[in-house]
Amino acid sequence: MEDIAEVADTLSHDDLLEITKSSLVNLLRTDSLLSDLPSDIILEEIISLIAVEHGQSISIYIARDDEPPLKVIVPQNATVRELKKAIARHFEIYQQRTGSKVKISWKYIWRTYNLSFDSFTLDDNDSCIGNYGISNKDTLSYKKKRKKTQNIVCKLFI
Template sequence: MNDLKNIAATLTHDELIEVTKSSLCTLTSCDSLLNDLPLDIVTEEILLLTAVEHGKCITIYISRENEQKLKVIVPQNATVRELKKAIQRHFELYQRRIGLGVKISWKYIWKTYQLQFDGIILDDENSSIDNYGVNNKVTLAFRKKRKKNKKF
């Protein structure tokens, strides 16, 4: 234990962070239960994955045109607004992991696109996703809104 303290005392802060990260990567890659987790996982993701295992949260897949599905975790009694916030958080983490730093206007996204489940549009922000029949491991479609014809 004293040897570890002596080594830690000789390292700079950045070197200590690097050693810690590499040790955690080695541990998670060798463990059969943890090896599918991303190497830069954040605390929020760990808490959500634990909540899914305890049955407090559900996993929802978001299907996008010509893109891979997004896996989003939300509480069972989440509202449509909370689902949209979870999609935003997940997508921002996804972008950070692949190295994209593009700023997204979510206000524009939600004005232009909508979420659908079995042809039903999730349009009431304050309504629970249960009211639309959304439950664990379902796929929601991310579709462009249709323009309404304006009458003069």
């Protein structure tokens, strides 16, 4: 133990960070239970995964056109509004991992699209997702909102 302390005193902070990161990457890669975790996992994701394992949260997949599905973890009693916030947060983490700098206007997304599940549209933000029959490992998709047509009455004056 004293040898480790002596070596640690001779290394810089950056060197110690690099050694720690590489050790964690090797640990995650070699452990059969942890091998599917990303090497740059954050504490928020770890807490979410533990909640799924304890049955407190569920994993939902969001299907996207020409893109891999996005895995989102939400509490079992989450509302549609909380689900939308979780999608935005998970997509932000996904963008950080891929190095994408594209700015997403979630206000525009939710104004233009609804989430749908088994031909049900999740259009009530205050409704619980369980009311729509959504359970663990279900897949949701985006569905374009229909424009509201206005009835225009034309009167002809002769």
